[in-house]
Amino acid sequence: MQQSLLADMDRTSHDPALCRKLLDHLSALLQGRSLRFMEVCGTHTVSIFQSGLRSLLPANITHLSGPGCPVCVTHEEELATLMVLAEIPDLVLATFGDLLRVPGPSGKTLKHFRASGSDIRIVYSPLDALNLARSMPTREVVFAGIGFETTAPAVAAAILTARKEHIKNFSVLSFHKLVMPALESLIAENANIDAFLLPGHVATITGLSPFLPLAFKYGKPAAIGGFEPTDILMALIKIAEMPDKPDIRNAYPRAVAADGNPTARKIMADVFEICDAKWRGLGPIPDSGLKIKWDQYDALRKFSPRVPPAPAPAGCKCGEILKGLLQPPQCPLFGRACSPQSPIGPCMVSTEGSCAAWYKYGELPS
Amino acid sequence: MNETVLLDAGSGGRASQRLIKDIFHRHFHNDLLDSMDDAALLAPPPGKLAMSTDSHTVTPLFFAGGSIGTLAINGTVNDVSMLAAAPLWLTCAFIIEEGLPLETLNAVAADMALAAAEAKVKIVSGDTKVVPKGACDKLFVNTAGIGQVLVSDPPGGAKIKNGDAILVSGSMGDHGMAILAAREDLSFLSDAHSDCAPLSALVFNLVTQVSPIHALRDPTRGGLATTLNELAEQSNVCMEIYEDKIPVTPSVLEGCSFLGLDPLYLANEGKCICILPNALAEQALQAMRNSPHGENAAIIGHVTERKPGTVILHTRMGGQRYLGMLEGALLPRIC
Numbered sequence: 001m002q003q004s005l006l007a008d009m010d011r012t013s014h015d016p017a018l019c020r021k022l023l024d025h026l027s028a029l030l031q032g033r034s035l036r037f038m039e040v041c042g043t044h045t046v047s048i049f050q051s052g053l054r055s056l057l058p059a060n061i062t063h064l065s066g067p068g069c070p071v072c073v074t075h076e077e078e079l080a081t082l083m084v085l086a087e088i089p090d091l092v093l094a095t096f097g098d099l100l101r102v103p104g105p106s107g108k109t110l111k112h113f114r115a116s117g118s119d120i121r122i123v124y125s126p127l128d129a130l131n132l133a134r135s136m137p138t139r140e141v142v143f144a145g146i147g148f149e150t151t152a153p154a155v156a157a158a159i160l161t162a163r164k165e166h167i168k169n170f171s172v173l174s175f176h177k178l179v180m181p182a183l184e185s186l187i188a189e190n191a192n193i194d195a196f197l198l199p200g201h202v203a204t205i206t207g208l209s210p211f212l213p214l215a216f217k218y219g220k221p222a223a224i225g226g227f228e229p230t231d232i233l234m235a236l237i238k239i240a241e242m243p244d245k246p247d248i249r250n251a252y253p254r255a256v257a258a259d260g261n262p263t264a265r266k267i268m269a270d271v272f273e274i275c276d277a278k279w280r281g282l283g284p285i286p287d288s289g290l291k292i293k294w295d296q297y298d299a300l301r302k303f304s305p306r307v308p309p310a311p312a313p314a315g316c317k318c319g320e321i322l323k324g325l326l327q328p329p330q331c332p333l334f335g336r337a338c339s340p341q342s343p344i345g346p347c348m349v350s351t352e353g354s355c356a357a358w359y360k361y362g363e364l365p366s
Numbered sequence: 367m368n369e370t371v372l373l374d375a376g377s378g379g380r381a382s383q384r385l386i387k388d389i390f391h392r393h394f395h396n397d398l399l400d401s402m403d404d405a406a407l408l409a410p411p412p413g414k415l416a417m418s419t420d421s422h423t424v425t426p427l428f429f430a431g432g433s434i435g436t437l438a439i440n441g442t443v444n445d446v447s448m449l450a451a452a453p454l455w456l457t458c459a460f461i462i463e464e465g466l467p468l469e470t471l472n473a474v475a476a477d478m479a480l481a482a483a484e485a486k487v488k489i490v491s492g493d494t495k496v497v498p499k500g501a502c503d504k505l506f507v508n509t510a511g512i513g514q515v516l517v518s519d520p521p522g523g524a525k526i527k528n529g530d531a532i533l534v535s536g537s538m539g540d541h542g543m544a545i546l547a548a549r550e551d552l553s554f555l556s557d558a559h560s561d562c563a564p565l566s567a568l569v570f571n572l573v574t575q576v577s578p579i580h581a582l583r584d585p586t587r588g589g590l591a592t593t594l595n596e597l598a599e600q601s602n603v604c605m606e607i608y609e610d611k612i613p614v615t616p617s618v619l620e621g622c623s624f625l626g627l628d629p630l631y632l633a634n635e636g637k638c639i640c641i642l643p644n645a646l647a648e649q650a651l652q653a654m655r656n657s658p659h660g661e662n663a664a665i666i667g668h669v670t671e672r673k674p675g676t677v678i679l680h681t682r683m684g685g686q687r688y689l690g691m692l693e694g695a696l697l698p699r700i701c
Contacts, residue, residue, distance in 0.1 A: 010619065010623070011682075014681070014682035014683045015682075015683070016682065016683055016684035019683040019684060020684065043626075049687060050628075050681075050687065051681050051682075051683050051685060052679070052680070052681030052683055052684065052685020052686050052687050053683065053685055054685070054687070055685040055686045055687060056683070056684065056685045124550070124552075229683045340693040341693065351693075360688065360690045360693075361687040361688050361690075362687070362688050364673075364678065364686050364687065364688065365672060365673050
C-alpha cells in the first residue's frame with residue numbers, strides 16, 4: 001500500500017503512546033479537581049466517541065455535548081419551511097446530505113418528499129447548487145443554507161457569484177447560525193459548566209476574539225481544538241493549565257489564525273446581516289442568525305412559503321441535553337421511543353448529535 | 367456499434383434471437399449453454415450443493431475496478447463460496463431499459479464472461495426482458511448460482527464460538543468508496559478502485575487446507591461493521607476487533623476523512639470474513655495470503671463473552687467503543 005501524508009498524520013494523531021502521555025499529563029494538571037467541559041461542534045462529539053477517547057478520560061472529567069451540530073439545531077419551523085418549498089412544482093431543492101433524514105413536524109423527512117416526487121439533490125458545496133441553477137435556467141434552484149460560521153462564507157460566495165453573473169433562478173434559505181450567542185444563552189441557564197472546548201472549524205473563520213467574553217465576562221476558560229484525539233487532548237490540557245486565570249487559548253494553531261479569516265468574514269458581511277434566529281432545543285436567541293441582504297436571493301422572501309405551526313415533540317429533553325443540564329440516557333425517551341431508526345428529538349437525528357453518539361457508541365461493560 | 371436495444375428485442379422473436387446470438391451467446395458460450403434448450407441439463411457432483419441468487423443494480427454501470435457485469439458474476443460466486451462451496455453453474459437474467467446502447471450491453475457481457483472465466487464457473491441459462499423507458503434504470507442483472515460444498519460441516523453464521531479468531535481477506539471499504547467517487551464525480555478520489563473479485567479460489571484453498579471454519583461471510587452492503595453485528599447476533603457472541611489491525615488503503619482513508627464516512631461501513635465486493643478456532647488462525651492467514659485477492663489478509667480480533675450480540679472496537683488510540691450496525695444510507699456530512 002502506498003504512503004500518504006494524510007495517513008501518516010492520522011497515525012500520529014491516534015498514536016496510543018502519545019495519547020497515554022497526554023492523558024497522564026492532563027490528570028496530573030487537574031490533581032483531583034473535577035472538570036465539566038462542553039464541546040460545541042458535532043465533529044468533536046463524534047471524534048470523542050468514535051476514537052474511544054471518551055472511554056479513556058479520567059473519572060473526574062465530564063464531557064458534555066452542546067449545541068454544535070448544525071442539523072440538530074435546525075428549528076422545527078425551518079425544517080417545515082424546507083418541506084413546503086420541496087413541494088413547489090419544478091423547484092429543485094439542493095441540500096447537504098445529512099438534512100435528508102431529519103423528520104419535520106409531520107414526522108416525514110426530505111427522503112419521503114423525494115420518494116413522492118420532489119426534486120431534492122444532494123450537493124457537497126453551495127457552488128454545486130449554483131451550477132445546478134446554471135444548468136437548468138428554466139427551473140428555480142433553492143439551496144438549504146444551514147450551518148455555522150464555517151459554512152456561511154461559502155454560501156455568501158455563491159450568492160455573490162450569482163449576483164455577478166445575473167443568475168436569477170438561484171436562491172438560498174438562510175438558516176445559518178452563530179455559535180457565540182448560543183453559548184451566552186446557555187451559560188445564562190446552566191452555571192454548571194466549567195470550561196468550553198471551542199470548535200476549530202468555526203474559529204478558522206472567526207478567530208479568537210468573539211469568544212473572549214467566555215473568559216472575561218463569564219469566567220469560563222476555553223480552548224480552540226482540532227478534531228483528532230491528540231488535538232482534543234491538547235485543548236483539554238490548555239484548559240486544565242488555567243484554573244485560576246480564565247483565558248481563551250488556541251490549541252489548533254496549525255489551522256486557526258488568531259484573527260481567523262478576515263476575507264471570509266468580509267464576504268459574509270457583504271451578503272448577510274445579523275438577525276434573530278430560532279434554535280431547535282434552545283428556542284429564539286437574539287442576534288444569532290444570518291439574513292440575506294437581497295430579496296432576490298432570499299428564498300424566504302422570494303417564495304413566501306406558508307409554514308404551518310411546528311411545535312417541539314412532547315417529552316423530548318433535547319433542550320436540556322444541548323444545554324448540558326442532562327446527559328442523553330437521563331431522557332425518558334432515550335433508547336425506548338427515541339432511537340436513530342425513529343428519532344424524536346434533534347440530538348438523535350443527526351449522526352453528530354449527542355444522543356445518537358451515546359446510542360451508537362454507548363457505555364461499555366468493563 | 368451505434369445501435370440501441372429496442373422493445374422488439376424483448377418480444378421473443380427474431381430481434382430477441384439476434385440479441386442472444388450476437389451478444390450473450392458470443393460471450394458466454396460453453397458446452398451446457400450451447401444446447402440452446404429451455405433449461406440446462408446438469409450432472410450434480412457427489413455431496414451437498416449450495417445455491418444463491420442476487421439481483422444487481424448500480425449507478426454508474428461502469429466504475430473504477432468493475433462494472434455491473436463483474437458485480438453480477440462475483441456477487442453470486444462469492445455468496446455461493448461462503449458456504450465453503452466451489453461455484454459450478456450460474457444463470458443470468460437481464461432487465462434492459464429500452465434505448466440502452468448495444469455497445470454498453472456488449473461491454474457488460476464481456477465483463478461477465480471474463481469474471482466467469484476467472485471464477486471457473488459456467489453460465490448455463492439466461493433470460494432477457496426489455497422494458498419501456500423509465501421502467502428500469504438502464505440495466506438490472508440477476509444471477510443465481512449453484513456450487514459443490516467442499517466440506518462435510520459447512521460454515522454458518524450460528525456456529526461461532528467464544529475464543530475464535532476473526533480474519534478478513536484484505537482491505538475494507540474499497541468498493542463503496544469507488545462507487546461514491548464515480549457516482550458523485552469526486553475527482554480527488556481518483557485512486558479509489560473497487561475490489562470486485564471472485565473469492566472462489568481463496569475459499570477453495572482455505573477450506574481444503576484448514577478445518578473447521580466456523581463462519582465465512584462477505585461484508586458487502588453495510589460493510590464489515592454491519593456484517594460482524596449480524597454474525598454476533600446470530601451466534602450470540604461478542605466480537606472484539608482492533609482498529610489498527612484492519613487493513614484500509616490510504617485512498618479510502620482519505621476519502622472517508624474528507625466525506626465524514628467510516629470505512630468499516632463501506633461495501634466490499636471481493637473480501638470475506640473468516641471466523642475459526644484461534645489455534646488455526648495463523649494457518650488460515652497463510653492460506654488466504656497465498657491465494658488470489660488475499661495478499662492483505664489480516665487477523666483483526668477475537669470472539670469473547672463480554673457482551674453477547676455486540677461488536678466492540680478497540681480504537682487505534684487505545685480506547686474502546688461499540689461498533690454498531692449501519693443506520694440508513696451513508697450520507698456525506700455538512701462540514
